[in-house]
Amino acid sequence: MKYSYFPGCTLHTQTKNFNDSIKITSSLLDIELEELKDWQCCGAVYPLTADSTMGLVSPYRSLQKAYEEGTDLVTVCSACYNVLKRTNFAVSNDAQIRKKLSEYMDVDEYAGESKVLHLLEAMRENKGFEKIKEKTINPLKDLRVAPYYGCLLLRPSEELKFDNPENPTIFEEFINSMGAIAVDFPNRIECCGAYVSITSKRKVKGATESILKSAAKRNADIIITSCPLCYHNLAKEQEQLVQSDYLFKPIPILYFTQLLALAFGIEVGSCGFESNRIDARPILKSKNLISGGDAL
C-alpha cells in the first residue's frame, strides 16, 4: 500500500535515528512511504495563532500536495497528525474556509478528499499487527513495555477518530504482537506538556514527572511513544529527574519503530539506540534481546 510520507521537522535532524527504523520496519510491513516533495513545517502550533484560518495555511498546502500525488498522507508524529487531520476535517466541512484558503494561496479548491493517517493507523489498516506476529524473529519475551499515547493522538475524538479516547488499545495490540508485555499505567493518555515546554518549564516538569513515576511504579522496563515531541519532553525531563531524585530508576524511552526493528531482528546498529538520551541497550541486554557484542 503506497502512502506519501510526511516526516515532520525533527525526523531529519534531532530524531534522525527514528527515521531509519521507520523506513526499514514499514517496508517489511509492505507499507511504501514515499516522502512528500518539498514539504514544510506542519504548522504544529496552529492552535496558538490568533487568526485561526492563517494557522491552516501550511497544513493545507501539504494536504493539497499529497492530494495531487493521489495517495493518502502518513505522518509519524502525533502533533503533525493532529494538525493535518484537524485541518482536513475543517476544510471538508466548512466551505468558507476552503474558499478563503484556496483564494489566498490561488490553488484550486481542496475539500479534504485524501485521508491523513498516523503510521500506527496505517499498520492497523494493512493488517500490520498480524504481519508483525509473522515477521517477529526476536520476540521481546518478558520485556515490560509501557505504551505512552499522549493526547494529540487521541483528542478531540470526533475529529481524529483514532481510537477510544478514554481507553485506547492500539498500542497494546502492537506490543502484544511483538510478544512483549504491555504495562497498563493510568497516565498513558496524559499530556506531556508538548510545546508548552517553550513557555513554562515548570508545567512540563510536573506533567512528565507524574507520567514517568507512574510508569516506574508499575516497573516498566521501556516506555515507547509515537511522537518525537513527547519523546523529547519525557527524555529531557527524565535527565533532570534522575539528578534531582537519586531513588528514581531511569526508564529508557524509545520510538515504537525502534523496538519493532529489534523484534524484526534488524541488526542493532541501525535501530538507532545510540542516540537515544537514555541508553536502552543495557536493559535489552539484561533481557538477552540483543547479543553481548552490540551492547558495547
Next chain:
Amino acid sequence: MSVEFKPNIICFACNWCSYTGADMAGTSRMKYPATIRIIRVPCSGRVNPTFVMKAYQKGADGVLIAGCHPGDCHYNSGNYFAKRRFLLATRFMTFLGIDEKRLRMEWISAAEGVKFARVMREFSETISKLGPNLRAREEA
C-alpha cells in the same frame, strides 16, 4: 435564474411521526422557508407515486415524502412499502428525465423537530438552486 424565483415544494408528511415532528419544529419556533406546503397523510405508505407525478405536472418544483423511521411505523409496515415503491419510482422518474434531486424521502420521527426544519431548509435551498421544474409540467 431570476432572483425572485420561489420554489413550490410539496411535502407529504405522515401523521404519526413527521407531521408531529413538523409541529415540534413549530412549537420550538424553528424557521424554514415558506416554500414548503405540507399535506397530511395517515402514513408514508399512503403516498401513491402517481400523486408525485401529478405534483410535478401541476407545477411543483420539488416533492418530499417524510415518514417514520423503519421499525417505528404506527401501522407497522407502511414505511417499508413506501420505501420499496419510491426506490423504484425515483429511478424510473430519473429514467424519464426528471432530475432525481427533485424527489427526496426522509425518515423523521415525532421527536425530531430539529431535523424536520433542517431538512426543509436544505431541500428548499437545493430546489431554489435547481430552478423551476419545466419537465413533465402542464403548459399553463
Next chain:
Amino acid sequence: MMNMTEKMLEQIRDLFEKKNIKLFIGFEKGFEKFSRIPAFAENYDEAKSMIIDEFETPLLAKYLIRELGEVGAGAVEKSERVGILTRGCDYLSIRRLVVDNIILRENLVIIGIPCNGLIDPKKANKLLGEEAQEITVDEKIVLAKGEIKSREINKEEILLDRCKKCIMSKVEESDILLEENMDDMEVSKDYSAVEEIEKLTTEERYEFWRRQFDRCIRCFACRDACTACNCRKCIFDITEPEMLEKTVATSEQFMFHFIRAFHVAGRCTACGECEKVCPVDIPLGLLNGKFKKDIELLFDVDEAGIPAEIEPLGEFKLDDPVEW
C-alpha cells in the same frame, strides 16, 4: 413440425368429444405469408384450420379474460372449461392471470408445446425479400424457397427479439404435453438497451422520451394487449378522480406512460406484445425493462418476469436497501 399439428388436432377432437371444453384457442395462417393469427374453435371441425409452426404468434392468454372472465367473474368455478395452446411465454401470461385471480387454473385445459425460438416475419421478409414463399426449419439452419432458388441462413438473424431474452422456453406445467422440449435455450439477461438510455444525461433522456411520447396517440392498444393490464375498469376510463386528462399534451403523455408502466412494474412478463402492437413503435419494452432491471437489482429477485404468488411491490424485506 407437421406431425405436431396432427397431434394437436387429435387432442382437440378428444377434448371436444369428452365434452369438457366449450372452446379451444389456437393459431391459424394469417393474411400475409408468414403471419399467424389467433383461431377460436367451438367444435372439432372449426379447429381443422389450426396449425403449429415456427412463426411468431400473438399471446393468446389475454383472450381468456373475455372468454372466462366476462365481468371479472373469472375467479369463480365454471361448468365448462377452455382449452388453449401454450408455449413457455404463453404460460407466463396465463400464470399472470391466475396469480391475479382473474381466471381459475381449474377453468383451463393447457396443451403445452415445445419451442426453441420463433421466427419474426418482418425480419424474414426484410432478409429474404418478398418472393420467399416457404421457410422450413431444421435445427439451427433455416431453408427459404423462392421462385428461383433455396437459401440457407442462420436462424439467429430472423429470431424474434423476445426469444433472444426468453425467460421460459419449456411450459412449466400443462394438462397435456404434446412433446418434450429438445434442448434448453441458452439465454442471458440483456439490459443493454435500458443501460443505453441510462447513460444519457437527464436532459437527453427527457428529450428522448418527449420525442417518443409525443408520437403516442393514446389508442390504448398496449393496454389491451397486455395480460398484466387486467383491471375490470381501467383507471384511465374513470373520470372521478381524473388521473389522466383527455388533452394529448406532453405532460399528460408522461402521466399516461408513468402510470401504465408503474401498474405493470414487477408484474410484466416481458412478452413484448405492447411494443409489437404499438402503431407508432414507442419502445415500451425499455420502460418495463427499466422496472424489471431495478426490481431484480434492488430486491434481489432472480427473474422478475416469472409471476410470483405475491408481487415484488406487495411485500418487503427488512434488509431492503437503506438509501432510498
Next chain:
Amino acid sequence: MKKIGVFVCWCGLNISSTVDVEKASEELKNYPGVFYADDYKYLCSDPGQELIKKTIVDNKLEGIVVAACSPNMHESTFRAAAEAAGLNPYRVEITNIREQASWVHSNKEDATAKAIQLIKSTVEKVKKSEDLFPQQIPLTKKVLVIGGGISGMTVALEVAEAGYPVILVEKEPQIGGNMAKLSETFPTLDCASCILTPKTAEVGRHSNITLMTNSEVIESTGYFGNFTVKVKRKPTFVDWKKCIGCMLCQEKCPKKTNSDFEHGMGKRKAISVAFPQAIPYRPIISEKECIYFKTGKCKICVKVCPVDCIEFEQEEKIIEENIGAIVVASGYDLLPKEELGEYGQGKYADVIDGMQFERIASASGPTEGVIKRPSDGKIPKSIVFIQCAGSRDNQKGRPYCSKICCMYTAKHAMLYKHQVHDGEATIFYMDIRAGGKGYEEFVQRAIEDDHVLYLRGRVARVYEEDGRLVVLGVDTLSGEQVRIEADLVVLATAVIPSIGAKALGQTLKVGTDTYGFFNEAHPKLKPVESMTKGVFLAGCAQAPRDIPETVSQATGAAAKVITMFSKNHLVSDPQVAKVNEKICVGCLLCKPICPYKAIEPEIVEVRVGCRAEKRQVATINKGLCQGCGACSVACRSGAMNLSGFSNEQILEELKSLCL
C-alpha cells in the same frame, strides 16, 4: 358546489403576528364554494365554538374549514362542535397555519400567502368529503401489564381492585423490579422492602391478577380493545404448583454463582430464589449454571426435595391471550460501567454503581447491610461519589438528566455516615436537583448534620494505585485541581431504558425515542398514553422518574384502562378503507399489503343484464382496518379508497397547492 364555512383563528398573537388573518378570511370570502368566511380571536374557546355552531345552523353549511393550530390539538374539538350543530363531523377539516406557518416563518407576506393557499387547498379537500359514521366494536375487558416493578404492580392492583382481570408479565422469576433491590428510600429513609412487600404479597394473592413471571411478550397483533398477545413462559425447571417453598434444594445445592439480583455483589446457588421476601417464593434453576445440565450428574436437589417437584425436562410454553389494553411498565436499567472509560471501564472492583451500593447497604443484601469494599471486604474509610456518570453528557449520547441520582447519592452518603461516623464522604456534583417534596431538606440534612462534603466539579479520571483508588477531579468553586485517595468510588450512572425495551416497542408497534424511552402521545396532556391507541405507559419506561412520580403515573395509567373498560364497546374511527365493488376485479393485489389482515376475498352476486353473475371482490373488515391507506396505492384501478384521506381529496388538495 358545497356551502362551506371557513373560520380563520387569530390564536391571540400566535397566528396573527405573522399571518394577516383578516386578509386571509377576506380573500376566502369570494373563493368558489365558500359561503361564509370569518376570523375570530380564539376559535377553540366556548364563544368561538358557539360562533361555528350558530353559523352552521343559520346557513345550513355542508362543510367547515378551521384554519388554526395543528389537527393533533383541536381536530376532535371542532368536529364535536360541528356534530353538536347537526353536521357530520368528518365534513370538518383543519388547516395548520400555526405550527406549520406562523410559527415557522418570519416574513409576514410569505406566511400570509402560504396560509391562504393552505386554506384554499383544505376547502378543496372538504368539497370531496363524505358523511362517515363511527362503528361500534366489541372489547375484551382484560389488561396486560408488562413489567412487575412498583409501577406494573400499582397498575395491576388498581385495575384488579376495579374488578377487571389482569395479566402481569415479568421478565425476572420474581416481581418487585428495581425497588426490591433498594436499601432505604429517600426522602423518608423507610426501608424499601418494608413498604414494597405488602404490595407484592397483595399482587401474589389477588384473585383478579394472573402472575406470569420468568416470561416475556413475543408477539402482539390486533388493535385497541382487541389485542391478541403471545407470551413466552420460559421454563423454571421446578413445578411451582407442587413446590412448598421449603428451599432445601437451595441450601443443599453445591454450585455457587454470581447473582444477577445482587448485581455481582453477592452469590447465589444454581437453584435459588432471588431474595427472602420474593413473590412468588419459588426457586428457579439456572440452565447455564446447573451441574446437571452441563454434565448430567449431581441431581442433589431432586434427592432432597420432599415433594419431588424438580423437572429438568420442562419446556417453554407459548400462551395466547385476548387482551383489551396493554400497560408498558418495563422500568429502567443503569448504564453499564464498562461504557465509562475514564472511571476504569469496569476494571476496578471497588468502583461500583448506585445499585451495587444499594445491595451492599441493604439488610437482606450479601453484606447484611454493612458497607464493605467488594475487593477485600474492609470497611471503607473514604468514599467518593461521582454524579452524572454518563448522564447530561452529549459525547456519551445521553444529554438528559436521570433525575433520581442526586437524591439517592445523598441517601447513600447519609447511610454511610450513619455507619462510619468518622468516614469521609465526598460527592462530586454539577448541580443538585432535589425538587420533590421534602427533598431539599433531605440534602441539607446530609450536608449539615452528616457532614457530607459536596465538591462542585467533574472527575477526570479514577485509577488504582497501591490498593487504593485515586480520584483526579476539580473543585470549580475554589478553582483547585483535587486529588483524593478513596477506598470506594460509587458512580451515579445514567438511568437507561430496561434492556429489551426497544424490541418490546417494535413488538407492540409503540415508538421509542432515540434513547429507547417510550414515546408518550403528548408530553404535557397525554403522558400516560402511547401513540398507539390502547397501549399505555407507566414509570421509568417513559422517562427516568422517582418512586412517588412512578406510583402516581401508574395510578393514572390504571385510571385510563378502567375508563376504557367502563364502556361495553368501543367507538372505531370511520376513516378506514372502502372498496368500490363496481370497479374491483378481485385481483387482491391489496391483500398482502394490509398489516392488520383486514382484506379478504368474497364471492358476490351481481346482476349483469338479465342474468345474475357470481364475482369475486375484495372486502374490508372495518374493525381490523386502522386506516393506513397503503392498500389503496397497491390498487391499480382505484377501487380501493380510504375515507377521510381519499384519492379524490388528496388530489384536489395537491392540485390547489401546486397552482
